[in-house]
Amino acid sequence: MAEKPLFHYDEARGRxxxxxxxxxxxxxxYEEKFIHTNEDLEKLRSDGVLMFQQVPMVEVDGMKLVQTRAIMNYFSSKYNLYGKDMKERALIDMYSEGLADLNEMFILYPYDPPGVKEANIALMKEKATNRYFPAFEKVFxxxxxxxxxxxxxxxxxxxLVEMIYNMEELDTNILANFPLLQAVGSFFFFFFFFLTAGSETRISDMPTIKKFLQPGSQRQPPVDEKSIQKTRKIFKF
Ligand SMILES: N[C@@H](CCC(=O)N[C@@H](CS)C(=O)NCC(=O)O)C(=O)O
Structure with a gap:
């Protein structure tokens, strides 16, 4: 049996x-070998396994892959999550890149200084509501x-489901004007408000995703002050 992929990153959401x-x-x-200290990171660097001295790094199929999108694309190809032809793939990439732009704001804002942080949260919510979510609602x-x-x-x-969950953490009402996206993220409503999601298998009703959303899974919790300080120490910023 092939070995499980091994993830190298700190014990936080991040990239x-x-x-x-x-x-x-x-x-x-998959398995995870967490980076807990700057020494752990420096060890990986001195071992020469981080092509650009950065993480995420994933050991898979004899490779040590870095660059988040390259990692995502490899797994998407491997597990048939990347469309059936070039055109489908182009659309999948286009949608994913839009979501990655929103995700970048989500990854970075916790490290902003007070004042800037609040402004960036407001900007992110504005972009989610007026730019990204309307675009995906329109596709559906x-x-x-x-x-x-x-x-x-x-x-x-x-x-998309990941970003819906992230944005709902910031504003539980953020999908109010997006009924089709609500259906995509319907497990959230099912789980918290005991509503049924209908008979169709929506993305977040998938057993694999349900499992990931349950406590004890490998999903990382929202960043808090302690994890912010830990990450700052690891990456020295
Ligand atoms: N484009 C890269 C960026 C990776 C990146 O910035 N990683 C951060 C941690 S989230 C890092 O390793 N920073 C240390 C450094 O750049 O020296 C990716 O998407 O993987």
Missing amino acids: MESVRWLLAAAGVE ESHGQDYLVGNKLSKADIH
Whole structure:
């Protein structure tokens, strides 16, 4: 049996969290070797296993892959989450890149100084509400299917669900004007408000994702002051 992929990152969401979501949704088991200190990071660097001296790094199929998108794309190809042809792949990439832009703001804002942080949260919510969520609502409206591309689960759907959950952490009402996105994230409502999600298998009703959303999974909790300080020490910023 092939070895499980091994993730190298700190014990926080950061850039690795989207990779965790992807593999969880694909039902693929992975292991994590957490970086707890700057010495742990320096050890990886001096071992020569971080091509650009950065993490995330994932050991998989004899490779030591860095660059989050490269890692995501490899797993998406491997687990059939990357469309059936070039055009589907282009759409999946286009949607995923939009979501990655929103995600970048989400990853970085906890490290902003007071004042800037609040402004960036407001900006992120504004962008989610007026730019990204309307665009994805329109995609679902245009084809009436359950998944963004080709009526089949892809990395773009998984990234979208992740971003819905992230944005709902900041504002539980953020999907108020997006009924189709509410259905995508319906497990959230099911879980917290005991509403049924209908008979269709929505993305967040998938058993693999449900499992990931439950306590005790490899999903990382929201960042708090303690984890911010720990990350600052590891990466020295
Ligand atoms: N484009 C890279 C950026 C990686 C990155 O900035 N990693 C941070 C941790 S989240 C890091 O290793 N910083 C240390 C450094 O850049 O020296 C990716 O997406 O993987």
